[in-house]
Amino acid sequence: MSRLTPENELLASEIISRYPRPKSALIPLLHLAQEQDGYVADDAMEHLAELVGITPAEVLGTCSFYEMFKREPVGRYLLNICTNIACQLTGGEELLHEAEKVLGVRPGGTTADGMITLEDVECIAACTEGPCLQVNYRYEYRVDPAGLRKLVDDLRSGARTDIPHHGTLQRVRQHIPADRLGGIEAPEVAGTPAWFTARQAPPSEQKAGS
């Protein structure tokens, strides 16, 4: 769809400034593009390539490796059901089948109303709370079929205002005020921190010596 908006381009430069090399910012920037459009658009990838000084093909190379980046629009909510071992033992596969029935789609598919995309995912680190799932990367634990149907109803009716639309990952962002930044430099110019050289001996001995 689109390149980054001017506000997002500002955010992008702030993110880039936190890394010794611009390309390191690429994954957070791809998330930013996905937050803006709900997926990672081709134009956005071209824009990111300009911002970090690499080719669009390189951006695509990175983007296509990672499961969370969607290169086509998905539903407003991504419903990710874990079927890995701990959840399999507690009913994750049955839950996935229930979701297929309730939503009328297979994993990877999006409901006709464009609201929900279903995915079966690998272990999401809530193994004691299986079967578990995430909606736009927000957890639901020990979900039974009735709980799943209620969740789907609530998502469709707009009752789950606690869950942002697909693409929004962090609603709190790291921000380092200019006067608080220690100083991030390219690896070619960064050297030994002066404080480290000065502190080879314990502070007490330094004082005694001075």
Place this chain on the structure above:
Amino acid sequence: MATNTYVAHAPGYVDNDGPKIVTRRFADPESHTLERYLATEGYDGLRKAMSMAPAEVANLVKDAVLLGRGGAGFPAGVKWGFMPPVWPRYLVVNGDESEPGTYKDRLLMERDPHQLIEGCVIACYALGLNQCFLYVRGEMALAQERIAQALNDAYANNFVGKGILGTDVDIDVVLHWGAGAYIVGEETALIESLEGNRGMPRLKPPFFPAAKGLYLKPTIVNNVETLSNLNWLLINGADAYKQYGSEKSPGTRMLAVSGHVKRPGVYEVEAGNISFRDLFYGENYCQGIRDGHELKMFIPGGGSAPWFFGDQLDLKLEASDVGAAGSMLGSGALVVMDDSTDAVRACLRLVRFYARESCGKCTPCREGTSWEEKILERILDGHGRQEDIDLLLSVGAQISPGRYPAASFEDAGLSAVPFPPRQTTICPLGPSSVAPIVSAIRRFRSEFEAKIVLDHGDHDEVDHDHEDNHDGHGHAHDADATAVAAGGH
């Protein structure tokens, strides 16, 4: 304080009666805030560290024998010592927790982000470096938000950034986040990912990250739980730390026990001092297998670990003992399976994970893991062939040659094969896929055989494929495998 109970705001965490180091603030629902952190010895470890010379801090960590909690269990202090005197150097924190069954780093990041940040700053100070990247798994939105907020507060209050605690020390800690790839938990893949690339592991040796890591500069990669120990360790010292745990594994560690136990949970335990039996059946821990069932097998250290069985229950949770017995403690992930579990189905589920997550760099893993998956699938679908069991083992042997680590099976006269496996791949992902296969076939071969329809009568062509496979040429062809499976009916 409630003991021996679930803590509602920390899903899965069970507050048992043992000593607590990294989870000691979990009882407080506001433990993630700077205010609560400062009221509970927060940043006191950093103050202590900065009253010492960097080398003294590093020595303290070495003296405490703080073992890495990411899986390999290598002493952090020794790892730190591998850095050559070259600058710039970097600290990268591995918060990409995704090993099947592993659930602890997420809790630490969500419940006590300042404890982790303090650990990062202490480690940076000890190592004489000023740039730290905290890599959080992409799917963990709340952990990212909590760390972002905590970093913003820590920067504003001089615990991170320019002039830490009013001194001349400048250290930046940057939140970085991934986008869904298990392999990025491997440290060189993590570094590739942090450079903005596809997360594929680097060949090592010749260079390990401590010598040439991020931007080919010296880089230490430490796990979240490892660094979360530093606040307590600096405040209380190495001797106090060694009061807990066993001689070989001092301190505590977090374990996630999931599956068919009455009380699955995340427990902080003195690992070397308790046995698997204590953990699964103890009143303070999991309280036994669910009613009406008995233990069939368990995974002692994450999806990549060979399985254990009833025979291994009395082993202590000590890395060296578990390794000699044929598996690993890994990342502290225990998955308990009772007698209702289909060994072949569990095996397929784990193998499918490795097939899906293989990064594709090494041929034996890229091809082998998906072959393993296909063969297991056809066995479960009723299209299995008699030779499939040996074929599975043969594909596994292409990824991990030699005798694969396995638990002893006394009734069958089989002794333990010690960990780790050998590998024809750059990283351990491919060999990990062999763990469930060898574990399940060695112990439950009859379950595989029972699923295999003995004679379809029409698979002459199939046998050719087999011979090819045994010759090592046989990454035969998808189409053939499908045709064969279909031809069975």
